[in-house]
Structures are given as C-alpha cells and as structure tokens.
Amino acid sequence: MDRLEAMRVFTRIVELGSFTRAADDLSLPRATLTHTIKRLEERVGAHLLQRTTRRVRPTRDGEVYYNHCVRLLADLDAVEADFREAAVVPKGRLRIDLASSLARKVVIPALPAFFARYPQIELDIGTSDRFIDLVQEGVDCVLRGGDLPDSMMVGRRVATLSQVTVASAAYVKRHGLPQTLAELKDGHLAVNWTSPTTRRASPLEFMVGKRLREVPLPAPVAVSGTEAYLACCEAGLGIAQFPRYRVEEELARGTLVELLPATPPPPFPISVVYQSQRQLPLRLRVFIDWIVDVMEDVH
Structure with a gap:
C-alpha cells in the first residue's frame, strides 16, 4: 500500500x-x-x-x-x-439526515425536480431530530433547525423561519384564550420540548419588541420528537410553538389556534451541516445548493 x-x-x-x-x-x-x-x-x-x-x-x-x-x-x-469536474456529471450516493418535519413537508415533495436535474445521484435519507455525528455515522450532511453547537462541522444557514404559538381548539375551549403573557401563568399548560441531545426542556419564548421573554409553564408531558410534539399539542395537552410552515394546514382547518400573535416566538434558523473540507464532492455541493434554493420558498 x-x-x-x-x-x-x-x-x-x-x-x-x-x-x-x-x-x-x-x-x-x-x-x-x-x-x-x-x-x-x-x-x-x-x-x-x-x-x-x-x-x-x-x-x-x-x-x-x-x-x-x-x-x-x-x-x-x-x-x-x-x-x-469540468467533464464530470454529478453522480454517486449521498447519505443525508433531515429533520423529520422538513423532510416530509418540504424536501421530499421537491425531490422529483432534484432527480430530474441530477439523475445519477442516489440519496440515502434518514429522518430524525437527534444529534448526528457525521464522521462516526458516515453521513454527508444534515439539515437541522435551531442554533448549532460549536463543532468542527460547517453550518450554512439556509432559512430563517417565522414561528407561531398554538394550542388545540379543544384546549382553548377548556382553558380560555390568553390575551397577554401575564395571563399564561394563570392556569395554562405547555407541552415541553426537550433537546434530543441535552434532554433539557425549553420554556416558551416570546419576542416583546426586540426583547426575548421566556415563560416556563407547568407541563404534563415532555417530548423530544417534532411529530410527538405536534401530536401532544393537537391532543389538547398544552401550548406549543412551531415554525409556521409546520402548522399552517392545521391553523387553516381550525384544529389549532394561534395564540398571542403580537408577541411571536423568535425566528427559527435552519442550517445544512457538513464536514469541513477544502473541496466538497461535486454531488454534495450540488445537493447543498439545491437545498438552499428549496428553502428560499419556506417562511
């Protein structure tokens, strides 16, 4: 050798x-x-x-x-x-991991256009909300929401999404519709989101002007997966916060109700993360550029 x-x-x-x-x-x-x-x-x-x-x-x-x-x-x-690369068509297999809701509602519906443009690229897609060690697990890139931890990886911001505070219609009927942040502390409950990495629960967050306010509430349940988080909210177990794209259909149907629109949660960053390399493989570069284009239409 x-x-x-x-x-x-x-x-x-x-x-x-x-x-x-x-x-x-x-x-x-x-x-x-x-x-x-x-x-x-x-x-x-x-x-x-x-x-x-x-x-x-x-x-x-x-x-x-x-x-x-x-x-x-x-x-x-x-x-x-x-x-x-001047004479090479992008080809080969990519292992990627996507946040589950982004995969189902944004990325996978757009994949036919990707494969029409790059027919010789194959995608091995995982969907999860947990921390992925790209090197240990042999993953080429991940698409994740939230602030990124310090690491040797490269994070490229691809979108900043607006968020909403919501509760189910049944929850609002039972507990009332809060009009101010102060009213949240009067008998209201939350569905706690816990980090899949740290297992710490996050309080509800609100922007009052340019100032961030955190409002911890009692929570009968805590979850670390986005689908379970939404299911608990729809079941009337408490108030939750989501990127608007994730719950726009439920809001339109009236199964979820937006709360406190004058003090929304802070914007939610979305990044594509990959290993630090001076020269990315061509198939990975074109996939990342495509993800950037797809996420431009998500708000």
Missing part, C-alpha cells in the same frame, strides 16, 4: 475509532489495516495509535500526524477534482 493510501487508512481509523469499523468502511481486511499502520509507524518513527478495550485513539504524535494527513489529502482531492 502506497504512502497516500496509508494516510487514508490512518485517518479513517482515527475518525471511526476502530480498526474493525474502518476495515468495513474501506472494504479491506482488518489484517491489512494492522499491517499498514505498523509500516506507517515505522516510516514516521512514532507511535501513532493507542488501543483500549473499547476504542482506538491517536497518541499526541498521532493527533499531529492526523491533522497533517487531513490537510494533505484534502489538497490532493481538490487538485484532482479541479481536473475532473
């Missing part, structure tokens, strides 16, 4: 934390990876990986060497891509 391929093997082992997982990912025998790393360590004159019973981690020298490898391989990929 040549030096560049050995570098690719080493970086994949570091990223996946396992010889076995890296071997599966690279479609190589595990023994080949073990031999490659042994020869690589002999060549650089340093111990690059340390093995525990649960995970393989880079040594201090390994971390330095990993960072150099990532930069060198990215430069090489960029040089080769510059020569290839």
Whole structure:
C-alpha cells in the first residue's frame, strides 16, 4: 500500500475509532489495516495509535500526524477534482439526515425536480431530530433547525423561519384564550420540548419588541420528537410553538389556534451541516445548493 493510501487508512481509523469499523468502511481486511499502520509507524518513527478495550485513539504524535494527513489529502482531492469536474456529471450516493418535519413537508415533495436535474445521484435519507455525528455515522450532511453547537462541522444557514404559538381548539375551549403573557401563568399548560441531545426542556419564548421573554409553564408531558410534539399539542395537552410552515394546514382547518400573535416566538434558523473540507464532492455541493434554493420558498 502506497504512502497516500496509508494516510487514508490512518485517518479513517482515527475518525471511526476502530480498526474493525474502518476495515468495513474501506472494504479491506482488518489484517491489512494492522499491517499498514505498523509500516506507517515505522516510516514516521512514532507511535501513532493507542488501543483500549473499547476504542482506538491517536497518541499526541498521532493527533499531529492526523491533522497533517487531513490537510494533505484534502489538497490532493481538490487538485484532482479541479481536473475532473469540468467533464464530470454529478453522480454517486449521498447519505443525508433531515429533520423529520422538513423532510416530509418540504424536501421530499421537491425531490422529483432534484432527480430530474441530477439523475445519477442516489440519496440515502434518514429522518430524525437527534444529534448526528457525521464522521462516526458516515453521513454527508444534515439539515437541522435551531442554533448549532460549536463543532468542527460547517453550518450554512439556509432559512430563517417565522414561528407561531398554538394550542388545540379543544384546549382553548377548556382553558380560555390568553390575551397577554401575564395571563399564561394563570392556569395554562405547555407541552415541553426537550433537546434530543441535552434532554433539557425549553420554556416558551416570546419576542416583546426586540426583547426575548421566556415563560416556563407547568407541563404534563415532555417530548423530544417534532411529530410527538405536534401530536401532544393537537391532543389538547398544552401550548406549543412551531415554525409556521409546520402548522399552517392545521391553523387553516381550525384544529389549532394561534395564540398571542403580537408577541411571536423568535425566528427559527435552519442550517445544512457538513464536514469541513477544502473541496466538497461535486454531488454534495450540488445537493447543498439545491437545498438552499428549496428553502428560499419556506417562511
């Protein structure tokens, strides 16, 4: 195995934390990876990986060497891509993960136009609201709402959505229609949204002019999935907040009622997140550009 391929093997082992997982990912025998790393360590004159019973981690020298490898391989990929892409049609498989409501109501309905434009791209789509480790799970990009955590990933803002505070018609009949934020504290309930990552519950949020007000309310139920969040609200269990696109049909039917429109929730950012690379694969670049175009029509 040549030096560049050995570098690719080493970086994949570091990223996946396992010889076995890296071997599966690279479609190589595990023994080949073990031999490659042994020869690589002999060549650089340093111990690059340390093995525990649960995970393989880079040594201090390994971390330095990993960072150099990532930069060198990215430069090489960029040089080769510059020569290839002028004559290459975007093709290949992309693994993407979408927030479930965005997938169902926005992205998937628009996919026929994407495949008409890029017939040689295949999409492997996951839908969830949980945190996705792109490197560990082999995902090319994710589309997520909310503020992004600090990470080594790149986040590109694709939309900022207006939000509404809603309750079911049955809830309003039972508890009344609050006219002010102060009235919320008088016998009203919330459906608590909990972060799939931190498991912390978020209070209801309202913009009073340019000032953000948080209003925590008693909550009989807490959920961490958008579909369950909506179902609980429709069942009359409490007040909830959504991007307007997500509940516009329910508002039009009258099954949900908008509350306190003069003090709406803050805008909700939507971002596409992918690994930091100097040169993205062409199939990923065109997909991201397409997502940006699709989200321009969502408010």
